[in-house]
Amino acid sequence: xxxxxxxxxxxxxxxxxxxxxxxxIKDIATLQAARDNQLVGYGLVIGLQGSGDSLRNSPxxxxxxxAMLGNLGTATEGGAARSKNVAAVIVTANLPAFVQSxxxxxxxxxxxxxxxxxxxxxxxxxxxxxxxxxxYAVAQGSVVVSGFAAKGQAESLTQGVPTSGRVSDGAIVExxxxxxxKGLDQLTLLLRNxxxxxxxxxxxxxxxxxxxxxxxxxxxxxxxxxxxIRKPANISPARFFAEIxxxxxxxxxxxxxxVDERTGTIVIGADVRxxxxxxxxxxxxxxxxxxPKIMQPEPFSSGVTAEEPYTVIDAQRPDAxxxxxxxxxxxxxxxxxxxxxxxxxxxxxILQAVKSAGALQAELVFx
Numbered sequence: 001x002x003x004x005x006x007x008x009x010x011x012x013x014x015x016x017x018x019x020x021x022x023x024x025i026k027d028i029a030t031l032q033a034a035r036d037n038q039l040v041g042y043g044l045v046i047g048l049q050g051s052g053d054s055l056r057n058s059p060x061x062x063x064x065x066x067a068m069l070g071n072l073g074t075a076t077e078g079g080a081a082r083s084k085n086v087a088a089v090i091v092t093a094n095l096p097a098f099v100q101s102x103x104x105x106x107x108x109x110x111x112x113x114x115x116x117x118x119x120x121x122x123x124x125x126x127x128x129x130x131x132x133x134x135x136y137a138v139a140q141g142s143v144v145v146s147g148f149a150a151k152g153q154a155e156s157l158t159q160g161v162p163t164s165g166r167v168s169d170g171a172i173v174e175x176x177x178x179x180x181x182k183g184l185d186q187l188t189l190l191l192r193n194x195x196x197x198x199x200x201x202x203x204x205x206x207x208x209x210x211x212x213x214x215x216x217x218x219x220x221x222x223x224x225x226x227x228x229i230r231k232p233a234n235i236s237p238a239r240f241f242a243e244i245x246x247x248x249x250x251x252x253x254x255x256x257x258x259v260d261e262r263t264g265t266i267v268i269g270a271d272v273r274x275x276x277x278x279x280x281x282x283x284x285x286x287x288x289x290x291x292p293k294i295m296q297p298e299p300f301s302s303g304v305t306a307e308e309p310y311t312v313i314d315a316q317r318p319d320a321x322x323x324x325x326x327x328x329x330x331x332x333x334x335x336x337x338x339x340x341x342x343x344x345x346x347x348x349x350i351l352q353a354v355k356s357a358g359a360l361q362a363e364l365v366f367x
């Protein structure tokens with residue numbers, strides 16, 4: 001009985017669909033002038049229930065506590081802090097494009113020391129800086145943690161990552177990134193997945209719309225990732241991009257097979273083709289059993305009891321058979337792999353061997 005294979009294998013659902021799929025421009029490309037900016041800061045999470053940093057192993061946490069209390073007007077000279085309710089954290093965030101001062105953004109909080117959990121903690125006011133060293137936002141608020149950790153004397157249980165959390169709308173933007181979007185006469189589209197065919201298709205689709213709308217061509221493909229667009233007169237850049245971002249285009253992509261050997265995941269693109277090959281696959285099982293024998297000396301002899309090694313080795317190769325594999329389309333390829341009756345790790349080995357034989361007409365990517 002043939003088993004339903006590809007357990008733990010994610011295959012592209014485009015098996016029954018055409019190789020190309022229509023997508024909106026806004027879904028496959030981004031506007032260069034509308035990029036995010038990364039922010040980072042160092043802060044403290046307080047109010048933990050004994051799950052914070054041990055100050056002996058994380059001396060920077062104690063230094064930060066003293067500095068914070070000093071700024072608040074509390075003298076901390078002399079004496080050693082013994083609190084385990086505080087954890088040093090790194091706070092990260094993405095500053096969206098066109099955000100204005102006073103807007104709120106989400107922040108991620110990750111433990112820097114040896115804290116066991118950030119559950120129930122509150123992030124104290126933390127400045128967030130960009131690559132230029134300037135402060136663009138300030139974060140503060142209750143940390144929401146999805147994981148948890150429980151520990152007893154003889155056993156501990158951890159689910160998720162309790163040392164990382166999130167503060168929704170936890171940062172207030174103090175400085176906006178200067179951008180003169182209104183004065184732009186030329187826009188640049190950056191494809192998320194670079195491809196020459198897709199770039200040309202986007203340019204042609206925009207030019208077709210522009211010819212009907214403004215009577216001229218406005219787009220020009222630059223390379224596999226970039227499409228330049230000249231803004232027509234008497235229309236704002238925002239309104240112009242709003243018109244073209246919903247234009248549907250046919251997206252193309254190279255044939256590719258992505259393999260994650262750690263999880264046994266295989267993703268096969270819709271354009272993958274396989275030349276006809278004959279494959280023999282069978283798992284070799286070797287069983288080594290140690291059964292030592294105890295040897296007793298003869299009666300009334302001067303011998304001693306001894307142990308004699310005895311090993312049994314059994315090698316089997318079940319289900320070893322030869323199959324023809326041919327993949328003119330994705331559905332046939334998946335069906336052929338299923339007929340081999342192997343598990344995901346076996347399919348990965350087969351794909352590697354087929355690629356080495358030159359029969360896999362696709363790029364094989366290992367993660």
